[in-house]
Amino acid sequence: xxxxxxxxxxxxxxxxxxxxxxxxxxxxxxxxxxxxxxxxxxxxxxxxxxxxxxxxxxxxxxxxxxxxxxxxxxxxxxxxxxxxxxxxxxxxxxxxxxxxxxxxxxxxxxxxxxxxxxxxxxxxxxxxxxxxxxxxxxxxxxxxxxxxxxxxxxxxxxxxxxxxxxxxxxxxxxxxxxxxxxxxxxxxxxxxxxxxxxxxxxxxxxxxxxxxxxxx
Amino acid sequence: xxxxxxxxxxxxxxxxxxxxxxxxxxxxxxxxxxxxxxxxxxxxxxxxxxxxxxxxxxxxxxxxxxxxxxxxxxxxxxxxxxxxxxxxxxxxxxxxxxxxxxxxxxxxxxxxxxxxxxxxxxxxxxxxxxxxxxxxxxxxxxxxxxxxxxxxxxxxxxxxxxxxxxxxxxxxxxxxxxxxxxxxxxxxxxxxxxxxxxxxxxxxxxxxxxxxxxxxxxxxxxxxxxxxxxxxxxxxxxxxxxxxxxxxxxxxxxxxxxxxxxxxx
Numbered sequence: 001x002x003x004x005x006x007x008x009x010x011x012x013x014x015x016x017x018x019x020x021x022x023x024x025x026x027x028x029x030x031x032x033x034x035x036x037x038x039x040x041x042x043x044x045x046x047x048x049x050x051x052x053x054x055x056x057x058x059x060x061x062x063x064x065x066x067x068x069x070x071x072x073x074x075x076x077x078x079x080x081x082x083x084x085x086x087x088x089x090x091x092x093x094x095x096x097x098x099x100x101x102x103x104x105x106x107x108x109x110x111x112x113x114x115x116x117x118x119x120x121x122x123x124x125x126x127x128x129x130x131x132x133x134x135x136x137x138x139x140x141x142x143x144x145x146x147x148x149x150x151x152x153x154x155x156x157x158x159x160x161x162x163x164x165x166x167x168x169x170x171x172x173x174x175x176x177x178x179x180x181x182x183x184x185x186x187x188x189x190x191x192x193x194x195x196x197x198x199x200x201x202x203x204x205x206x207x208x209x210x211x212x213x214x215x216x
Numbered sequence: 217x218x219x220x221x222x223x224x225x226x227x228x229x230x231x232x233x234x235x236x237x238x239x240x241x242x243x244x245x246x247x248x249x250x251x252x253x254x255x256x257x258x259x260x261x262x263x264x265x266x267x268x269x270x271x272x273x274x275x276x277x278x279x280x281x282x283x284x285x286x287x288x289x290x291x292x293x294x295x296x297x298x299x300x301x302x303x304x305x306x307x308x309x310x311x312x313x314x315x316x317x318x319x320x321x322x323x324x325x326x327x328x329x330x331x332x333x334x335x336x337x338x339x340x341x342x343x344x345x346x347x348x349x350x351x352x353x354x355x356x357x358x359x360x361x362x363x364x365x366x367x368x369x370x371x372x373x374x375x376x377x378x379x380x381x382x383x384x385x386x387x388x389x390x391x392x393x394x395x396x397x398x399x400x401x402x403x404x405x406x407x408x409x410x411x412x413x414x415x416x417x418x419x420x421x422x423x424x425x426x427x428x429x430x431x432x433x434x435x436x437x438x439x440x441x442x443x444x445x446x447x448x449x450x451x452x453x454x455x456x457x458x459x460x461x462x463x464x465x466x467x468x469x470x471x472x473x474x475x476x477x478x479x480x481x
Contacts, residue, residue, distance in 0.1 A: 120321035
């Protein structure tokens with residue numbers, strides 16, 4: 001019968017897997033945000049070739065499965081003579097993937113700012129960088145927090161795929177124990193609950209930040 | 217030096233097209249320091265475009281815009297060939313000019329005080345203390361210091377526009393441009409904004425105002441300019457312009473206006 005005591009025997013390993021999933025996902029989200037912001041600016045650039053390059057990047061990364069992207073990064077880099085641990089390959093692939101999604105989220109945020117606010121900044125003498133940093137980005141981040149939280153939750157869930165390239169994340173550890181103990185139900189239910197715990201925390205954190213930043 | 221340096225603003229044969237549509241067909245206008253000039257005209261007459269060309273929110277494609285005698289937006293070499301100036305230089309040349317917008321264009325993520333302080337900190341590079349003192353001074357001038365911690369979204373349109381005026385005043389402009397400053401306001405809120413503008417006019421601020429408020433134009437302006445189809449159809453002192461319109465265009469414009477507003481002025 002179903003007996004969860006077997007899961008509790010491996011609490012330490014499961015928690016270390018959860019920790020791996022957490023930091024790899026959040027680091028990828030962070031790197032992906034910076035890359036995504038740069039992509040987004042490129043996508044709105046007055047230079048046509050730059051807009052096209054960014055658009056192609058975004059459709060490639062949004063239009064192919066993350067699993068394929070992971071495999072390509074994992075197998076391609078050693079082929080190109082770059083030897084990196086599988087964790088690094090996982091972070092690179094997740095960051096590149098989420099960058100494409102986050103850039104589109106951010107672009108939506110930029111487009112919601114009325115042109116008049118940019119004109120006001122211009123006529124007060126703000127440089128383009130100052131305008132970006134003091135006027136546009138704070139508003140874009142506020143307006144896109146719900147979508148960015150969604151994307152973070154997506155990346156946490158999709159990060160289960162990095163178990164396929166030998167990263168010992170939560171999913172990898174659960175798979176290992178379920179096959180060695182022949183207790184798949186207990187371990188996969190436990191994995192589901194731990195993912196749920198993590199995504200619920202992110203969701204709560206997002207709502208807290210949103211409430212702190214509201215301006216009316 | 218030429219007499220140009222005496223003029224706050226000088227427009228010479230100013231032209232601007234959007235695609236095939238020529239909006240400004242050659243405008244000549246002189247505004248002296250201390251003068252208040254109101255621009256009136258129907259929609260599509262080019263009045264907002266003209267104002268936006270003065271502070272280069274629109275790049276004009278013919279003629280000249282001179283502010284304090286300085287050509288704005290372009291560099292003219294000895295042969296009279298024009299080349300575009302870098303944005304940074306254009307912004308520098310327009311330091312003395314501030315624009316108040318129809319939609320206020322306050323930054324919604326900043327409080328009233330932060331809105332006024334921001335350009336002082338970022339552009340004027342004042343210390344936080346100096347910027348705060350200056351901001352409070354101009355806010356009290358427009359009667360908004362009690363709302364310093366409110367966000368723009370919490371204010372009425374009239375209050376937002378007064379804050380926007382304060383934000384401009386903080387920069388110590390010599391010339392203020394107003395682009396239909398009361399057109400987005402509910403009728404009962406128009407008065408408080410006009411009052412602030414009137415007191416600025418009395419202090420001798422150089423102002424160019426695009427407006428539909430004929431009564432206000434008649435009261436405060438030294439000169440009224442009537443624009444029609446991208447040209448100045450008529451201009452002069454408000455008394456003469458409103459009481460003895462010379463052109464058919466102005467006559468019909470004024471009669472339409474007074475029909476809609478009950479009485480003349």
